[in-house]
Amino acid sequence: MRKLTFAMNVSLDGYVAAPGDDLGWSVPSDELFQFWSDRVGATGLALYGRRLWETMSSHWPTADQQPGATPAEIEYARRWRDMPKMVFSSTISTVDWNTRLVTGDAVTEISRLKAEDGAPMDIGGATLAAAAMRAGLIDEYVLLTAPVLVGGGTPFFTALDNWVDLTLAETRTFPDGVLLTRYETKR
Helix, strand or coil: CCCEEEEEEEECCCEEEEHHHECHHHCCCHHHHHHHHHHHHHCCEEEEEHHHHHHHHCCCCCHHHCCCCCHHHHHHHHHHHHCCEEEECCCCCCCCCCEEEECCCHHHHHHHHHHCCCCCEEEECHHHHHHHHHCCCCCEEEEEEECCCCCCCEECCCCCCCCCCEEEEEEEECCCCCEEEEEEECC
């Protein structure tokens, strides 16, 4: 059975994006950027909601070809293109860069994928992750909490019908004050 992890940058008040989908508060330090790059390199399959897919696919496919691209950005762009991806959307019709489009029920497809043998999966995008969260499909939550209050926007967590008991598995502090907390779902 594959493990499913929901990992994103989050503000101290619990948002993955500020109002207007502003992500300006979440610019990573070099060390945090390397953490994300290593994570992409180790991910067997990334599951994206449409909005996160549009954000990522508008930049990373050619980021390594931009003037002034750093070695870390070049590495991340290569890893991102190579990583198998699925996009869950009923409003877009094509995807590229080692990606498959899923237009059917996300919970059914994620359940099927979890039942397979294989490398770990990451899920990104608050709406898609919320559906998986409500269905009890997420095995691990990784919050990279930035020391900023944004006051509103897109929340990391969704409203749930039942409690989800978690076990703290890891903490780590990055030089810019970002705190990683990794929790495993108790089963």
